[in-house]
Amino acid sequence: MNTASSNRLCLITGANSGIGQVTARELARQGMDIIMVCRNGQKGEQARQEIMAASRTKKVDLLLCDLSDFLSVRKLAEEVNRRYDHLDVLINNAGLIAGKYSASPQGVETTFATNHLGPFLLTNLLLGLLRKGREPRVVSVSSEAHRFARFDLDDLVAPKKFSPIRAYGNSKLANILFASELARQVSAGGITSNSLHPGAVKTSFGADNNGVFALLFGLARPLMLTAEQGAETTVFLASSPEVNGKTGLYFDRKKPKTPNADARSDYFAKELWEMSRRITRL
DSSP, X not given: OOTTOSSOEEEEESTTSHHHHHHHHHHHHTTOEEEEEESOHHHHHHHHHHXXXXXXXXXXXXXXXXXXXXXXXXXXXXXXXXXOSOOSEEEEOOOOOOSSXXXXXXXXXXXXXXXXXXXXXHHHHTHHHHHTSSSOEEEEEOOGXXXXXXXXXXXXXXXXSOOHHHHHHHHHHHHHXXXXXXXXXXXXXXXXXXXXXXXXXXXXXXXXXXXXXXXXXXXXXXXXXXXXXXXXXXXXXXHOGGGTTOOSOEEETTEEOOOOTGGGOHHHHHHHHHHHHHHHTO
């Protein structure tokens, strides 16, 4: 990709399906240059071709990364820093809900590693490029599932009793805490950082799970939003002039919304940041 392009440059994780693919497509239609970050190269390339066919830009790049693996994240960041001279928008969109316990290559519970620690590390490693961007923005896709969370630092990395819904909720709470603490830390550099709830979206997300979560997901599916509807707030936060300078907020349906008490705790945000920094060896 030509880094001399006058278009805004956006990196989005999990861009090969669902909300992520729609977000990448809509921002490309607006004229942004896109860096897709995906775990599966074949699916990523198929999505890349579809996005280019549907958009105003042919500048859609594809890079591979497993966000649960810190070494993979560092390799991605090195590649992005090598290939580009700035970054205008970073969208931490990729996420998962695991039906059973598993651990990342570094021994961290996979949901927490993928949904929080990987994005935490990637964002920090790309701050240099963001500081060179125009009205740079970091957008973190969280969820109203954060209201199911219980903040307990000792239970995030290696939970004593694994619950898919609790692990997912904890990771989404971490997304909000991270976005708000990042907003405080980078405000002097002109970077804004916000998080959002995309809505309950009818995609393949969570389809591989079983048990109670799969049952609830199946029952609710007819009432869910389309991926296009679910991507609206992400696209809004990434591109709308209405949010210029707005930072440290949690959005739902393009409007600021008050998250739960744990998500508003400056103390929890700082504790989570320090723990994340130690675990990722930032």
